[in-house]
Amino acid sequence: MLTLDPGAIRDRLETTVSAFDHVGLARDLGTAHQQTLRWPSAWVVLLAEQAGDVRYFGTDMIEQAITARVGIIMAIRDIADRTGAQAGKSLKPIREAVLLSLCRFVPEAGGQAFRFASGQQQSGIDARGGLFWQDNYTLRFDRRIQIT
Template identity: 35%
Template sequence: MIIDIDIGPIREEIAATDTGLVEVGTAKTLGAARADALTTPSAFVIPLAENAGPNIYQNSAGPLEQPVTFQFGVVLVVRDVAYRSGDPALSELSGIRRAVMPLLCRYHYPGAKDVCTPVRGALVSNIDRDGRMIWQDTYRIEFFRRIDP
């Protein structure tokens, strides 16, 4: 029975694998970091949303069991530096995503119906003067929540 998704095991799974990241944190560490002190490349696992379906039992006096979809984000802080010579930009984003996304697509959260599923990716910040940019990949986990009265 899962009541809530704990993002700690997801963070640990990323941190335990050689992805090229220098830091893997959570919403707490991201929230405490100063924008000018973020190291690259780094990742932060943050909870985003939860949607629950109706109780699958007809009897309202019995247990509550419902399908739940939980979404979490992996916020990537990477460097994207354009050369003045006109050469193509050097971006860490593609390499880090190639390491993290397959890892999470194989990761089966204990009690979940299946592995994590990518939902979307989006730029969440402009590129700053030091070449840092922030990208977020969103993933979904589906499970059943059961609460006994």
């Protein structure tokens, strides 16, 4: 694998986390509006890639250990509760489903699965009981490049 594909993560979440009404990518997050937002939703955002030292295999191949960090931004709402307490309760099973889905996902044969890194609320509770939460995951993979 040369780079982490956020589309593969989106596809994984669409098929394994049935609670989401919509799963999108970073470009979709920019078009989300309060009037059109489908609750609950998630967006997959590639946040960073950190490369390790270059290892040479002979004169024609290099390899680097890459650690990619991806954010899963979740929008949760419970319109019956304007304080957001119910949205917080609704968030727990969805976060757990995302965690299990990604920590069991190995995007490259013989590779590693995602690991949870951190999570935090990204917005206050809005007037309709909605909130945004972001969980970050890391994935380590080897980048191999043939030198020609």
